[in-house]
Amino acid sequence: MSLFASNPWPKMTSRDEFRFLADVIFARSSGDHTVVTLHDERAGTTRFADNRVIQNVDTRRGLLTVTVSFGRRHGTASTTDFTAGAVQGMVARAERIARAAPEDPEYLPPPDPRPFPVRETAREETITNGPVRRHEYANEAMGLCRMENLMAAGIVSSSVASVGVAANNGLFGCETRTEAQFSLTVQADDGTGWSAAAHRSIDHLKIQERTLAAIDKAKRSREAKDLPPGDYPVVLEPAAVAGLWSWLIWALDAKSYDKGTSPVAGQLGKQIVDKRVALSNVPDHPDLFGVGFTAEGLPSEPSQWIEGGCLKQLAYDRFTARARGVKSIPTLESPIFSVKGASFGSVQELLKQIDRAILVTNFWYIRSVNLRDLTLTGMTRDGTFLVENGHIVCPVKNFRFHDSPLRVFQDVGIATVPAEAVTPEAGKMLAPAMALPRFHFSSVTRF
């Protein structure tokens, strides 16, 4: 089928075109500082449920944003219309705001220009083959499920985006970024199983492997048993670990730290989790979504956030960084969470060493309960099992947990090497599966 042969993807805004647009905006702006950002994206999703395609969508959205400042007064405007009149209107709106806004004591001029790291943020196969692959992969996943008389629901998506930042002090960055995602929930009677993948290359989604994993989970999840709530040893798979860690990462905000409203307030340089735990930003890792620069115009560099369990780094806004004398602001868009000495290559290998524990595939609807100690709540989802003597014994009904990552990661048991962890709530990181000796489940649901 010559799908899309007659309808090629429209050309995205190129680096030169963005530079031209930025120069036009700088010429039109009378501000002391003018910063322009670009996000021009084409994204498509093939969504299926009940073993059939329920949505097949493709959207092109270009977005230009300009921030203009007069002294410490600043205003921001954006538009999805790239015509000359609309761009001029956008600049005028930002200027009007900046002239009327009160002075912002925390305003800072744009960062000084500097070369940004050049990374492989775009994969040609995702751009060229994305739309066709979405359909092929969706069909493959549904087909594998149909063969087992199981129901599939999921998505295959791909996108390409031109992303840029420029300022009238010479700051300039523009790069193409691609992304492809697959996620699948398989239903086997009353049991469900889930798997997900995300990569810059649509060729790396491992559809068959992921689908078979979700099928296996779903089949094992039938007729879940009731276990009472309480404290249990657990084995968390990478997605479940990532769900908890994303909140811990959120807690590292430097301004909240300084104001005393962070759960890690006063802990910089101190041990906050198990001594073997580390968190780093690895933007050059080929399986992560590393970028060259941030929307603020800061370079993305490798950095160490937690080392030996000690908190080494906070997440700074530029004002707080300057107030604290921090010269290089770290970013954390490519996180790897690891446990020193972890040697298991897979969850299955790790499980062989487990006497008794609850195996958690994923968490769902994680929300903070108390930001003082980072107590969180959430539900287990799509594959929760009792493990005894190295084997999965039976599925168990889903639990609600009520616990803090700052407590549970104080004592980490055996773990795997970091693996792909993709969740709809936490995005993508590399995280290990790990055993934790005590995890608090506060209630049980009906399935």
Place this chain on the structure above:
Amino acid sequence: MGSPTWDEFAELALARVRRSGAEYGDIRIQHRLTERIKGEDRRIASVCDDEDNGFGVRVLYHGAWGFAASSVLSLEDVPRVADLAVELAKYSASIATEKVQLAEEPVHRDRVATPFRSDPHAVPLEKKTRLLLEAMEVLHNEPDIVRSTAEIWWCRDRKRFQSTEGTVLDFDLLAVNGSISATALFDGRFATRSFNLPYLRHGYELIEEIRWPEEAIRVAREAVEKVRAPAVEDGVYDLVLDPEHLSLTIHESCGHPSELDRALGYEANYAGTSFLTPEKRGAFRFGSPPVTLVADNTEPGTLAATGYDDDGVECQKWDIVRDGVFVGYCTNREVARKIGETRSRGSNRADGWGGVPIVRIANIGLEPGEQTLDQLIADVKRGIYIEGHGSYSIDQRRYNFQFGGDAFWLIENGRRTHMLRDVIYHGITPEFWNSCEGVADRSFRRRHGFITCGKGQPVQSGWMTHAASPALFRKVQVIRGEGGS
């Protein structure tokens, strides 16, 4: 020669769809203007004025959907996008195992506009920022307040919906909101108290009707009282829930499970399914007899009362739960027929031109009872009065939930006494609603809206309003929201 009109763009797209042999197609052209003014810690942190223009074409070809959208509204892109939508629908049709059949809907030609007295766009920015700065200043007059926020938001949508069936609808919709919050620090603890306008389809008069300095004084004092309050003791309590708090309880535990697409498995991979499966309709006791939950997308001022939904279906009013029994779903033209209904309830909405419409929670509200709030509280020996939104989480079939709140007061022997902190309650949805013993009368009814209801893949934000009077729930499990075990 002037620029093409929305009429011409719509005709251009729909002509391509008709020529393709598709049985149905529609186009939504939208121009959205949003202003958000954010104050933080006594300063105006940002003022953003966003223009979001574009269009989306939806095609049903041989019983299967395709959707394409673009921010480039031009004579070149409109036919390209229409053709792409057809192509996507053809692909879907090539592997379809079941054909979508749309419920019938009369052809409509109408224009819907939000009535308002004061255009927020015309209000000088200086006036808006001054209001926020003064409110934050008042918040910080309380010595223990260490952080503050203040925000004004408004959004205006001008939209055209046009279908191959002949429906042509024009919209000019406005929504406004404002909020403040204060965080108090005491003895190493911190606690936040907030005041939120209800997100309504009004003009700037919604902001101007509020006495912000008085609200700021109250919010700051209550933040300080909250951080110094004793923590709740775990146990079983009666709960009296205020309308703002109930809006979230209704949304999560009744609204989402009443979305028929969820009950049919469309959201199984993300937002989840529903314990309210179709065979339960008309037979399942969702709540106690005082519990009647009505979907009303016709109530003026509410977020989902847009005249028509994104299927071009007229907004309606219907029962979800009547006298405690589950009786109705939120539907669209695609899923209505799957449960034997001949007409959609008109609850199909996209969050903008770039999103494909999906079933959304309607304006579901709890019908008032006959008691006063004082009478509800007087009947409680040991309980907690809860205001506002806090932590919330619920499983993917909407059974097991857990809610916090923004402020809590201990009720002892029929009287509201001092504040508590760290109150969390949890339960199973039908058990909880069956513990409802009474609802206050219509004079206590308040409305609260949501604009960030996440659903769909790619995820979209849904807008709706939930109204309620305070209600009394018996014997609910409460735990202290702190620590692990």
